[in-house]
Amino acid sequence: MLVSLLTWLPPGLMMAPMVLLMTERGLTIAEVGAAMAVYSAVSIALELPTGGLADIAGRRVVLSVSAAFMAAGLSLMVVADSFVLFAAAAVLNGAARALSSGPAEAWYVDTLHAAEGPAADLKPGLSSGYAMQAVALCGGTLVGGIVPLVVPGGLAVPPGMGAVAAVVLLVVVLFALPEPPHPRGTLGEVLRAVPATVAAGLRMAAFDAVLRRLMPIAVIFGVALVAVELLTPVRLAALTGEAETGATAYAFVAAIGFAGSALGSALAPRIAALLGGSVRGAVAGIVVTALSLAALAATARLGGAAGLVTAGLAYAGMFTGLSINALLRTELTHLRVTSAERATMTSVTAMSLQAGAGLANLGLASLALALGTAAAWWLAAALVLASALLFVRLPAVRPAAPEEQPAA
Structure with missing residues (x-):
């Protein structure tokens, strides 16, 4: 829970002030977009290799490197005053994001299996970890939006706070995260084994009877996330009348969404038990x-306070549902893999989500311009609902023994 909180607190702190910090330091909007594109490109390019590295070299090693990169990237953002420096910070932060995707979750599952066996119930711990991620994002977003108004240093304060949180994460990972025994070789052997591990994970995602149903759902959820994150700020700016007030309104709506995510993560085990x-x-x-x-x-046509309230309620409901599904889908995924490919498969899921987000970024904005924002949201709702069909007659999910590969 502590690792989940500290991993996601820095991104939460940076969510509100990031763009304004770069423009205040002299970057144009185009340069801001380019810096953010660097972050995305690095995180996507490294997602699968770092997942494979975590499966080969160990979870704690990769998590500690991630924390160090995050502290360095956010510290650089505090003093950056040019596009080159912000781009360098984006490289460090993108690498940190890719390195942190999967190892902590894989560590938890491995540790629980070592203590209680492969049939251990994963839901309680996953629920707590996911809830703490949402708490970190919710609290970080609010603090990152308010602190620059009341603390000397302005927009540079949130990345500084994030760097401190990353250093604390590094200490926690190094000294309070005992890892189950993990076979390791020399550095050369580890690096040579990564491509094979990644290839094995991709083959499993494509040919395993359960995983090939679950990965398209991650793609569709990526579309759903972009549908709201891309179009809601524009909608709120139109409701409030100004871009600045729209950004403030979006910060609060996003925080409500993250609160819904925490609620969904906490409720998921109970929902699963209640529904069988x-x-x-x-x-x-x-x-x-x-x-x-x-x-x-x-x-979408409501104006004024009614439009703001309905947007907040819809955000809360959507992120509650997303978190319920994500947590239980994660459990089903972990039950199909062994420790040897656990972090890699988490990275494959993250890549699937990012693929859906990339497709949505290309298509939903054009659809909204042509037919209106509501049309894009209706399409996203239809795709999400249709994804439920992938669970129809889902093959039975059973824990994979350490020595076996899941059967197709």
Whole structure:
């Protein structure tokens, strides 16, 4: 829980002030976009190799390197005053993001399996970890938006706070995260083994009877996230009348969404128990997400306070549903893999989400311009609801023994 909190607190702190910090230091909007593109390109390019590295070299090693990169990248942002320096910070932060994707979760599952066996219930711990991620993002977003107004140093304060959190994360990982025994070779042997591990993970995602159903859902959820993150700020700016007030409104709406995410993560184990299993619970999360997106689309013409309130409620509902599904889908994924490819498969899931987000970035903005914002939200709602069909007659999920590969 502590590692999850400290990993996601720095991104939360940076969410509100990041663009304004760069423009205040003299970057144009085009340069800001280019710096953010550098971050995305680095994180996407390194996602699978770093997941494979975590499976070969160990979780704690990769997490500690991630924390060090994050501290360095955020510290550089505090003093950066040119595009080159902000781009360099983006490289460090993008690498940190890729390195942190999967190892902590894989560490938890490995540790629980070592203590209680492969049939151990993963949901309680995953629920706590996911809830702490949402708490970090929610609290970090609010603090990052308020601190520059009241603390000397202005917009440079949130990245400084994030760097401190990253240093604390590094200390926690190094001294308070005992890792189960993990076979290691020389550095050369480790690096040579990464491509094979990545290839094995991709083959498993494509040919395993359960995983090939779950990965497209991650793609669709990437579309859903972009549908709201890309279009809601524009919608709120139109409601409030100014870009600045729209940004403030979006910070609060996003915080409400992260609170919904924490709620969904906490509720997921109970939902699964109430409905008779993780598969049914995951479908329930899909339905809640689709209905919330539909509500956002149906109220797109509302103005004033009513529009703001409905947007906040829809955000809360959508992120609650997303988190319920994501947590239970994660459990189903971990039950299909062994420790040897656990972090890699988490990275494959993250890549699937990013692929959906990339497609949505290309298509939804054009659709919104042509047919209106509501049309894009209706499409996203329909895609999310249709993804529930991938759970129909899902093959039985059972824990994979350490020596076996899941059967196709």
